[in-house]
Amino acid sequence: MSSIASLIKLQEVDTQLQEIRELLGDLPVKVDELSQKEKSFVEEITQAKTRIKEIDLDMSKKDHNAKAIQTKIQKLKDQLFLVKTNKQYDALSQEIDYLKEELDSIETGELEISFEKDTLAEKTEAHENNLESLTSDLHERKSNLELLIEESSEKKKNLENIRQSIIADISDAIVSKYNRVLSARNGVAVVEVLDASCSGCGSMVPPQKKAEVKKGNSIYSCDVCSRFLYWPTQKKD
Numbered sequence: 001m002s003s004i005a006s007l008i009k010l011q012e013v014d015t016q017l018q019e020i021r022e023l024l025g026d027l028p029v030k031v032d033e034l035s036q037k038e039k040s041f042v043e044e045i046t047q048a049k050t051r052i053k054e055i056d057l058d059m060s061k062k063d064h065n066a067k068a069i070q071t072k073i074q075k076l077k078d079q080l081f082l083v084k085t086n087k088q089y090d091a092l093s094q095e096i097d098y099l100k101e102e103l104d105s106i107e108t109g110e111l112e113i114s115f116e117k118d119t120l121a122e123k124t125e126a127h128e129n130n131l132e133s134l135t136s137d138l139h140e141r142k143s144n145l146e147l148l149i150e151e152s153s154e155k156k157k158n159l160e161n162i163r164q165s166i167i168a169d170i171s172d173a174i175v176s177k178y179n180r181v182l183s184a185r186n187g188v189a190v191v192e193v194l195d196a197s198c199s200g201c202g203s204m205v206p207p208q209k210k211a212e213v214k215k216g217n218s219i220y221s222c223d224v225c226s227r228f229l230y231w232p233t234q235k236k237d
């Protein structure tokens with residue numbers, strides 16, 4: 001038996017289901033976005049720390065080489081006082097110059113990687129600060145979401161059961177029309193006639209139809225928006 005009373009009840013249930021969906025809103029999407037961001041921060045921090053370790057290792061190697069070269073240079077300089085010929089002196093001087101160039105290039109390399117290290121350390125510190133607030137934000141949203149899902153899931157299940165039992169009382173043709181209108185009309189498929197107008201779209205309901213709607217013997221819908229119409233007093237049954 002299809003009656004307008006069943007459609008009114010169906011609409012009430014669907015409105016409540018819609019409210020539950022809106023309550024969750026974009027929270028699941030936000031939680032997902034924050035989780036992705038958290039993951040990428042953690043990855044970047046890990047990579048930066050690995051690179052910093054490599055730099056430290058490289059730096060101590062470079063330091064070690066530089067010291068060895070400095071020692072060599074000092075030794076050669078000492079030998080300069082002992083040489084007997086110009087040729088020997090020139091040869092030693094050349095070797096010293098060559099070693100000085102090598103030392104220069106090591107020191108330049110050290111400057112470069114120490115700059116890289118400072119930049120990485122700064123970036124990592126900023127990331128770690130961001131991560132802290134991100135993580136606490138994320139956890140708050142996650143626990144909100146879990147709470148909402150928990151609270152609403154039982155309510156949702158009940159409403160869906162009620163929906164099924166209401167639908168069982170309505171003819172398939174009306175149910176499918178109802179579903180079509182519901183999705184086309186923003187979740188509102190059943191509306192009352194108010195001041196001789198459809199309260200869904202505001203268009204006039206002709207007097208004859210208004211009288212039929214008021215009687216409630218059959219199901220009528222608005223000619224303009226297709227929403228099912230009922231008389232205000234039919235809501236309380």
Ligand SMILES: [Zn+2]
Nearest residue numbers: 198201222225
């Ligand atoms: Zn209408």
